[in-house]
Amino acid sequence: MHKENIISDEQFYLLNASNLTYVLLEQKTLNDIEDYTDKTPNEILEDLQLKINSELNSEKAKLSQIDYNLFKIARLCAKSVFFVISGLLILIYLLLRAKNPSLDTDWLNKTTWLISGIIGIFGFLRWMEIIPTKLRIESWIEKIVFKKLNNILNKP
DSSP, X not given: OTTTTSSOHHHHHHHHHOHHHHHHHHHHHTTOGGGOOTTHHHHHHHHHHHHHHHHHHHHHHHXXXXXXXXXXXXXXXXXXXXXXXXXXXXXXXXXXXXXXXXXXXXXXXXXXXXXXXXXXXXXXXXXXXXXXXXXXXXXXXXXXHHHHHHHHHTOO
16 A cells, blocks of 8 residues: 555554554454455554544643643732732731830831832832733733743653
C-alpha cells in the first residue's frame, strides 16, 4: 500500500512501528491467515488513529483540568492580596500597641493617620482613574501567579 501511495509515510511508519498494530491485527484476524484481507491494514490504521486520538483527547482534558486548577489557585492568591496587606497593617499596629503599651501614642496615632491617608489617596487616585482598578490589579497578579505555577510544574 505504501509503494502504491495508498497510505502516507506517516501512516506506513505508524503501522510498522507500533506494537498496538500487532495487537489489533491479532484481534481482527484471531491469528487466522484466512481472515487477513487487503482491507485489514486500513481497518487497523483507522483503529490506531482512533486510539491515538482518544488518548490525545484524554491528555488534553487532563491538562485543561490542571490549568483550570492552577487558574483557581492564582485567582485565590490575587483576591487575597488586598486582605493580606490590610491584615498585615492592622497586625503591625496591634503588635506595636501590645508590645509596648506605654509607647508614644502620638507616634501610633501618626502611623494610623498615615495608613488612613494612604488608603484615602489610593481611593482618590482610583476615583480619578490614575491607577488601575482592583480587578485589573487582581488580574495582573493572577497572570503572574499562574505563569509562576505553570513554570514550576513544567520544569524538567
